[in-house]
Amino acid sequence: MGEVNTQGDIAGFSDELAGAGYRLLRRESIELIDATFYLFEHRKTGARHVHIDRDDAEHVFSVAFKTVPADGTGVAHILEHTVLCGSEKYPVRDPFFSMLKRSLNTFMNAFTAPDWTLYPFATQNLKDYENLMGVYLDAVFNPVLSELSFKQEGHRVEFDEAGRLTYKGVVYNEMKGVMSSPNQVMIRSLLNALFPDTTYRFNSGGDPAEIPSLTHADLVAFHKRHYHPSNAFFFTYGNQPVIPLLTRIDREYLAAYARLDPKTRVDMQPRWHQPRTCTYKYPVSPEADLEKKSQIALAWLTGDIQDAFHALSFTLLSQILLGNAASPLRKALIESGIGTALSDGTGFDADNRDTLFACGLKNVNETDVPAVESLILDTLASIAEKGIDKAVIDAAIHQLEFHRKEVSNSPYPYGLKLLFTFCSTWFHDGDPVKVLRMDEDLERIRESVAAGGFFESLIRSHLLDNPHRVTFLLKPDPDQQARTAEVASAALQAMAAGLDERQRQKIIDDAAALKSLQESPEDLSCLPSLGLEDVSTDIWTLSASDAWPDIPAACYPQPTSGIQYYMMVMGAGALPDHLLVWVPFFCAAFSRMGTSKKDYAQMSRELDAVTGSLGMAPQIRTRLDETPVALMVLRMKCLDRNQEKALALATELLTDVCFDDHARLKTLLLEYRTGIETSIVENGHRYAMMLAARSFSAAAGLSERWSGIHQLQMIRTATDDLTDEKLNAIAGHLREIASRVICQDNIRLQVTAEPDALGTLQKKNRLADLLNALLPSGMHGFDAPPLETAFDGSVREGWQTQSSVAFVASVLPVVTLTHPDAPALKVLERVLKNVYLHREIREKGGAYGIFSAYSQESGLFSLCSYRDPQIAPTLQVYADACAYLLAHPPAEVDLIEAVLQVFSEIDRPETPSVATRKAFMRAFMAHDDDMRRAFKKRLLALTPADVMNTARRYFQAPSREPGISVIAGEALLSDANRQMKDAPLTLRQI
Ligand SMILES: [Zn+2]
Structure with missing residues (x-):
């Protein structure tokens, strides 16, 4: 590939490289992204390595192999899972998951595509980078690939209670x-x-009908051929020196291999x-x-x-x-x-x-x-x-x-997006x-x-x-x-x-062996770890600059590569109920309807020509006093050179958005409905958690009505048989929302841009002009919406939809941000998942994933399984969680890991536009920096006793029953109700 281009080598670079076992094939500067691109080749094996040197502290590592399946057994996908189940140096059950816990990583995952498999991670901490790289390299080159992990991750048969064989995996x-x-x-x-x-032509993930024909020997053979350095593509990104990385990869792994032709070329x-x-x-x-x-x-x-x-x-x-x-x-x-x-x-x-x-x-x-x-x-x-x-x-x-x-x-670290x-x-x-x-x-x-x-x-x-x-x-x-x-x-x-007797016994023995393997405590001390001393005790803070007094907005001068970001927050809280439910659709349609002067097509064309994007979204926040704030948030971004034109378009939409084009309105309504309908199978966990939470607070109730199943039901009723009369009424609601909400005194502005761009904004008075063009006075929409909570008591429901798996949610109201127990609850969120839920729900239960989430703002503690093959056993696992924790108090190391995870969430790297937007919203919600600092300090001071006392206080005998909502197919739900005769789920249709 490419010609050799080593001119301008920094002194000694080539010698060092040769010492590391590599040669440089290419070095190019990429001005567009301020980076230098290097392509290296490992001399002995031909492994390729791209390094992108860029001034970014979120370092990325990835190793990929071309994996070219010849059938639909999912061999590449099952291998991707199984290499993460223990390796020579790290012979523990799940080193990947264990590292997820004891690291400050900002990203860890593995992907199987139709013809490659890729293992990436990102972190800001260099010690962490070293640790993770070691675990990743050992996983892909020296995995244990035991037959039991193949059975756990791939497929196996087990006898169910009735003595019938079933597939699992x-x-x-x-x-x-x-x-x-x-x-x-x-x-x-x-x-x-x-x-x-x-x-x-093959389903690279695996066709469920073909998966059972894959054998353990096939898997091992596939690994031997495909996970070879001659078939490997390494990638590193960030501002750390690359030679030590190359040296380590060569010394510890590649040097031991001879070159081969992996025959993975795809014609x-x-x-x-x-x-x-x-x-x-x-x-x-x-x-x-x-x-x-x-x-x-x-x-x-x-x-x-x-x-x-x-x-x-x-x-x-x-x-x-x-x-x-x-x-x-x-x-x-x-x-x-x-x-x-x-x-x-x-x-x-x-x-x-x-x-x-x-x-x-x-x-x-x-x-x-x-x-x-x-x-x-x-x-x-x-x-x-x-x-x-x-x-x-x-x-x-x-x-x-x-x-x-x-x-x-977002959604991936920038370096990984480049890859x-x-x-x-x-x-x-x-x-x-x-x-x-x-x-x-x-x-x-x-x-x-x-x-x-x-x-x-x-x-x-x-x-x-x-x-x-x-x-x-x-x-x-x-x-x-x-x-x-x-x-x-x-x-x-x-x-x-x-089956003969011996084979029957083997199935029973394997099931028992797997169960005991999953349950046996293990010694994780072979894995590298960070300690609390590796964590920064301070918080990132950002405040608006006061250097731009004439701009009626919170201004954040930032290095943004010549892009400017605008946010306009409007209050929707004073809308009457019949309008309030239309806010999410209003937001979805706002920039897609056109104005009285421009039809939607012309408006879309102009928006694409001068903005990076312009769109509105509904948002519900909870104040410290637990009252909800219902917002409509408009965001726009544009290149510096398009400032004037972009703001003119925003002003035109804000003052003249027009809902008269019924054909267009109908199209958008149907598209909106389809969008929600199709997202249920992918995002069933989010819908299930919203449903389960909805009776606990006004904010949770409104969230569900805005973004949940009840929004879908509302929009279905409204769009079934869309007569002109119905469209007229809907257009009327939307017009009314615009005239009540988009008003001078119901709007707060925020801008993030380079100082020069802010200077132009000030000189030309552009934001003041925008505000002056709006209606002078509207409502006080930042007040709480007029909500009647429709429920007392916790829900216990099953929602039926087209799915062969379930999403099982359980939500409990606890306390919010300022309460002294909030940090311990945040740690419990992780501890529960790490020491109990992951094993019970994923490893034993066979669900694809499990969420455990405590929101300090809403004060809700939520559990939800993802693509779960069962319902009643999962609910039982939830119910037993507290008792388990009290009987098996987490070790000191479990606690440290949980705290590290919480920190890695708090200190997640953010681009200037995201960081400033969050800072603005925190200021808007009066969540001050001292509160965040205090939270972090309390986190660091937590003792195991604090955590256990908190668990006891909130989970042992909660003052309210948890809300339970399950989204699943009919068969699973009726099965669950047969198993839970004493407390069946109330069944509803989505
Ligand atoms: Zn998978």
């Missing part, structure tokens, strides 16, 4: 959950349809000469209404991932066609009214060897296939024919530039520097656009005239669940019938 259950989500079925089936001859899919048609199915419950439950899409293989220019061109083309509401393909699809939202997987995908482009609609009937197909092809033909407006292309380029320039660390932008290209022998640098390619695109017809001819050559196209239908199948269950149970029965 973490990945087995995880994939059962994944494959009950239509979105996941859609994305995986698209790959299967487009790549019939390569590795991408391009041979191209078709004719388009194809495919139908796939996803499971729905037998009673489900099948009307408009299908997805239809067209998808193409478009090019070679090695070709960075192609990938950049298509990224832009996708933005042009689909990026905002005015984009011609999106607009044509949505306005057709055939479906209510774009299909899952819509857009350009550059993650695999061949890039692909897909677009379509969801919530359609299967008979709509010809209509959707010709709609897409006709729209593309007409765009290619008529040509694309230069302003649209400029807006697309602006979006790309903005997002490459903005430094953010994700180039890793697919890199793993497939393309040039990562070209992806990171992009300026040259962008210039070439600009020239081609100026010469005329660039994107138009791309549409013709890569889409319209490209025969490697599939017309794709995903339809609901009410029998699939029963059929799958039947097949599984037939296989199990056949297996049971064929």
Whole structure:
């Protein structure tokens, strides 16, 4: 890869490198992100190592392997789980999870993609970096891979109480959950349809029907070939010196290996000469209404991932066609009214060897296939024919530039985000520097656009005239669940019938061995750890600058790479109840409806051309006196050069947002409803926790009505049979919200920007002009909303939905931030998970995850399982938690670990825009820095006795019953009620 470029080496660098066992293949500076890129090769094995040197204290490490499955047994995914179950140097049950606890990491995870597996972490603490790197390297190169951990993480059979064989296993259950989500079925089936001859046709996570055929020997063999240095891609990022890292990797691991050819090259899919048609199915419950439950899409293989220019061109083309509401393909699809939202997987995908482009609609009937197909092809033909407006292309380029320039660390640390932008290209022998640098390619695109017809001819050559196209239908199948269950149970029965006594005994013995392994206390002293002395005792503070007295906003001058961030907080608390419930939809629609002068399409185009984004969101906070504050929060960001235009657009929307376009309003309402409906299978835990909490406080009640299942029910009732009359009434509510809330004295402003940008804001009076344009006087919306809490007593409910797994939530009201017990409760949140819940719910129960969360602000202590195969046993685990803790008091080290975890949350690194936004909201809510300092100080002083006393006080005999809400499929819920005859769940339909 690339030519050798070592000129300008700092003195001695090459010698040191040779000493470390590496050579430098490439060194490039990447101005766009103020960084230097290094590519090293390990001489002996050929392992590749990219280091990005950048002045950032959130250091990232990652090691990745190309993992190319040849079946649907999920071998790469199960291996990813199993290597984290103990290694030569760290032979403990779950070193990964143990390190999660005894570290100040800001990120730890592992990912399995269709053709690679990646193990990354991030931390700000260099000692922690050393520790974690050691554990990661030993895990991937020298894992124990015992048969028992394979059974725990992959699959196994056990006898249930009735003596019947059942399948168990973490990945087995995880994939059962994944494959009950239509979105996941859609994305995986698209790959299967487009790549019939390569590795991408296999479900790389594992098909639940195939997982049981994987053997332990297969797993070990897969590891031996794939987790070899010759197949490895290392990545380090941050401002620490790289040579010591290389030296350590070589000395401790790579030096022992000889080079081999791992044979993990993925070839391009041979191209078709004719388009194809495919139908796939996803499971729905037998009673489900099948009307408009299908997805239809067209998808193409478009090019070679090695070709960075192609990938950049298509990224832009996708933005042009689909990026905002005015984009011609999106607009044509949505306005057709055939479906209510774009299909899952819509857009350009550059993650695999061949890039692909897909677009379509969801919530359609299967008979709509010809209509959707010709709609897409006709729209593309007409765009290619008529040509694309230069302003649209400029807006697309602006979006790309903005997002490459903005430094953010959500949802991943910034260094890891950089890795994700180039890793697919890199793993497939393309040039990562070209992806990171992009300026040259962008210039070439600009020239081609100026010469005329660039994107138009791309549409013709890569889409319209490209025969490697599939017309794709995903339809609901009410029998699939029963059929799958039947097949599984037939296989199990056949297996049971064929067992001899010795084999039966082995299953029983294995189950017992696993159970005792999971329950046995272990000595974790082999693992490196941090101590409380490694923690900073102070807090990060930020206050608004008083250097800008003429700007009517809290101003935070910060290094923001030339981007400015605005936040406008408005109070919604004084709205009457019939308007209050519409606030979340108002927020969702605010920047997407247009004004009386500009229709929504023009407004979206202009927003894309001058802002990074502009959007509103509802927010509920709780004051120190426990009264709720209901807010509408508008946020906007833009490049410095667009300040004037961006603020003009914001002002126009705030003063003139218009809800008269009923067709558009209807589209947004249906899209909003679909958005909530489809998020339930992915985010069932959040919905379940909100439901369980809703009777405990006005804030919790309103949160649920705004963002939970009751919001969905409200919007369903409102949108069933949307007559003009109904639309008129809704538009009226939205207008009324705008006129009551968006007023001069009901708004607080915050700006984060470079000092120069703030200077311009002041000189030109821009924010004062914005405020003066608003209605002079509205309501006092920062007061508490007029809420009647609808419930006394705790809820105990099961909410039925289409899912083969459950989300089991239990929420208990405790105390808030200022109470002296708050720090101990925060520690208990971690202790409970670390010493008890993780083992009982995940390891033994087979759930994918378990949440334990204490919110100091709302004063609620919540537990919730994620993708749980059972309900009643999980509730029993919750109920036994306190007794367990009192009978097995946590050791000193458990406490230290929990405190470390709380610290790593408190000290999480934040970009200037996020840190200032939080500082502003803290000031707004009167949560002062002394309070935070006191909290941290009390945390450090906690004794084991404090923690146990707190557990006893709040959990042993709580003054209220915990609220319980379960979201699950019908079968699991009725099963649970059979097991809990004395206290059944009240069943409801979502
Ligand atoms: Zn997994």
